[in-house]
Amino acid sequence: MRLNLRAALLTATAWLNPMPNKAQDHRHDRQQADAPSDQCQQPNDAPRTEWAAFHALIQEIHRGEEDQQAAERNIWAAQLQTANRLNWITAIGAIVGAIGSIGIIVSLIIAKIAADDAHIALVAANRAWIGPVSATLDAMPSAPPGGEITVLIPFRNTGHEPATDASIVGSSDSISIDATYDEIHAKEQSFEDYCFSISGAKHMTSAVAVVVFPGGSITNDFKGSITVRSDLIDWDVIYGKKYVFLHACVVYETFGEVRHTSVCYYAQAGNTVGSLPFCDKGNRAD
Numbered sequence: 173m174r175l176n177l178r179a180a181l182l183t184a185t186a187w188l189n190p191m192p193n194k195a196q197d198h199r200h201d202r203q204q205a206d207a208p209s210d211q212c213q214q215p216n217d218a219p220r221t222e223w224a225a226f227h228a229l230i231q232e233i234h235r236g237e238e239d240q241q242a243a244e245r246n247i248w249a250a251q252l253q254t255a256n257r258l259n260w261i262t263a264i265g266a267i268v269g270a271i272g273s274i275g276i277i278v279s280l281i282i283a284k285i286a287a288d289d290a291h292i293a294l295v296a297a298n299r300a301w302i303g304p305v306s307a308t309l310d311a312m313p314s315a316p317p318g319g320e321i322t323v324l325i326p327f328r329n330t331g332h333e334p335a336t337d338a339s340i341v342g343s344s345d346s347i348s349i350d351a352t353y354d355e356i357h358a359k360e361q362s363f364e365d366y367c368f369s370i371s372g373a374k375h376m377t378s379a380v381a382v383v384v385f386p387g388g389s390i391t392n393d394f395k396g397s398i399t400v401r402s403d404l405i406d407w408d409v410i411y412g413k414k415y416v417f418l419h420a421c422v423v424y425e426t427f428g429e430v431r432h433t434s435v436c437y438y439a440q441a442g443n444t445v446g447s448l449p450f451c452d453k454g455n456r457a458d
Contacts (some may be wrong), residue, residue: 224298301428312441321400326393335384336422342398360453367421367434412441433457
């Protein structure tokens with residue numbers, strides 16, 4: 173458009189300023205020389221009219237260019253507005269997509285949690301559970317030095333699956349009845365911590381692994397025993413001034429996982445005879 177306007181301007185300029193004609197110019201000069209002197213002083217209005225027309229043409233060309241520039245600005249503004257709207261639409265789509273992705277992720281997490289809960293419930297309902305039945309101590313020796321005391325502790329599988337690679341380890345200890353509760357509980361808890369640190373029956377020294385089948389009868393019980401060492405039986409134990417602790421730990425496998433059962437009994441001469449009571453701490457199963 174601008175090239176067309178410039179071409180029109182050049183054409184108008186050429187029209188207003190024609191090529192010089194030497195013959196006509198010579199004739200015109202001679203006529204002016206022969207003309208009376210008063211005619212030479214008359215004003216010539218023709219160039220003024222031509223220049224006015226030329227000026228009007230230039231203004232028209234300028235207005236055309238301004239209109240074209242205004243139209244181009246409007247087009248650019250419309251394109252920019254359209255681009256902004258498209259950007260907003262794209263951003264909204266991205267936000268909606270992100271929200272949808274978050275929803276999918278949350279749904280997958282919920283489904284995973286539900287599946288894990290279902291698996292845990294299935295395992296808990298069908299796995300092997302080994303726990304102690306009882307521990308019995310007939311009597312303490314009457315005087316030191318006494319021999320070792322063996323206390324039988326049967327364990328029973330109350331679950332639905334056989335417990336494989338089951339092994340038992342026992343220990344005994346003593347503490348003054350004048351000790352604080354924290355000291356007594358620490359003594360009881362120490363063996364439980366040791367029990368749950370065992371990673372499997374194969375890591376227990378001198379352990380014999382067996383299979384404990386489910387069932388609530390003496391026939392299927394896992395018969396373990398705890399030995400009270402003779403050096404623990406002193407006068408304080410005989411006179412009831414010390415507690416004697418009996419610890420037992422059973423490590424076994426069920427559903428491919430290693431499980432533990434820790435149990436703690438205590439005896440006090442003159443107060444506990446026959447079936448032994450559980451300690452305050454040291455009793456746990458996973």
